[in-house]
Amino acid sequence: MSDPKETINIENVVASTGIGQELDLQSVAMDLEGADYDPEQFPGLVYRTQEPKSAALIFRSGKIVCTGAKSTDDVHQSLRIVFDKLRDLEINVNEDPEIVVQNIVTSADLGHNLNLNAIAIGLGLENIEYEPEQFPGLVYRLDDPEVVALLFGSGKLVITGGKKPEDAEHAVDKIVSRLEDLGLLE
Amino acid sequence: RLRKWQERIRTKDAGERNLQFALSEIDRMASALGVPRSVREVASVIYRRALKEDLIRGRSIEGVATSALYAACRKEGIPRSLEEISEVSRVERKEIGRTYRYISQELGLEMKPVDPKKYVPRFCSELELSEEVQTKANEIIETTAEEGLLSGKSPTGYAAAAIYAASLLCNEKKTQREVADVAQVTEVTIRNRYQEQIEAMGIHS
């Protein structure tokens, strides 16, 4: 009855951007409180924002990766905070650098338990990966939209690899109709 | 020209030596596991196919050989868990699992998920349990799996719980620790699967 699309929830958004300027991460790490910088371990400086919650990886090249946001809106808000923090350190940052969403992770609920063994055979062993000894989820790669879905016995699923929120909706629609055609839903 | 010819010989010799090493490793591990010759043959066919398809580049020969053996055991219907396989290999469990999934995908092996019932005879004989217990365990697995209880669960833990439950029902009780040891899973996993299974079977004891 209820549309599984309604249960879709964005769990994580990864985006990249850049201030067209080289940075001295050592001094940024000194002046920016809460910054984690360990070049021996990883070349990026980690800066966490509280509201909205996210983690930004800032690189020497001036390129920045933002992870952990719950929406594309939060990504922009988080990065706005990061840009302002850098400006406080007398670093010139353009008003609105281009932000590119690289990956969106979504969760959803089909509302029925799933027989993953039957689904593995039904979808075709060549199209899926299901190794319950290694991981409880069945991995299903879709061509259109180009995303990867993880299906669980509870009927919950994770959609990842999409660039737009609509990718997850289209993926859920396709999965639901495939499973219905196979008579494996409910 | 002479150099090219020598290089070819060198490459050919190296390739031949690597193949021989891989096949002898498969033989060694298969012996240690006590699997029949047919499994070693299937494993060597899988290894040669992986070699032909150039899937070994960037991976260790041992890793691919071990994964080929793991896949062969499953294909032949006498699966060994990754834990058991890793005990006779010098490659760690995580790497075997990762390499297996890669060659399985690339070679299109179309591996079906392991049926927990395949572990019942071996685990039961190691525990010296009767034929009656085996039959009961298979019945529990069959019935509960049809109800969808198997989805996402590890086949070894599932089989272990069914054997534990069957041993109780047949008055040949084995402790959770004894079953956990032969199946190489934890007692916690057996308890969790056991509770679900007896509930689904409508058994109260």
Added chain:
DNA sequence: GCTTTAAAAAGTAATCT
């Protein structure tokens, strides 16, 4: 390939009380 960051799903596991 690896390193780090985030997040969900569910199973398994190690450790502590």
Added chain:
DNA sequence: AGATTACTTTTCAAAGC
């Protein structure tokens, strides 16, 4: 026997080894 913490899978960018 719980509870807690942590690790397994997928995705993606960044710079450097």
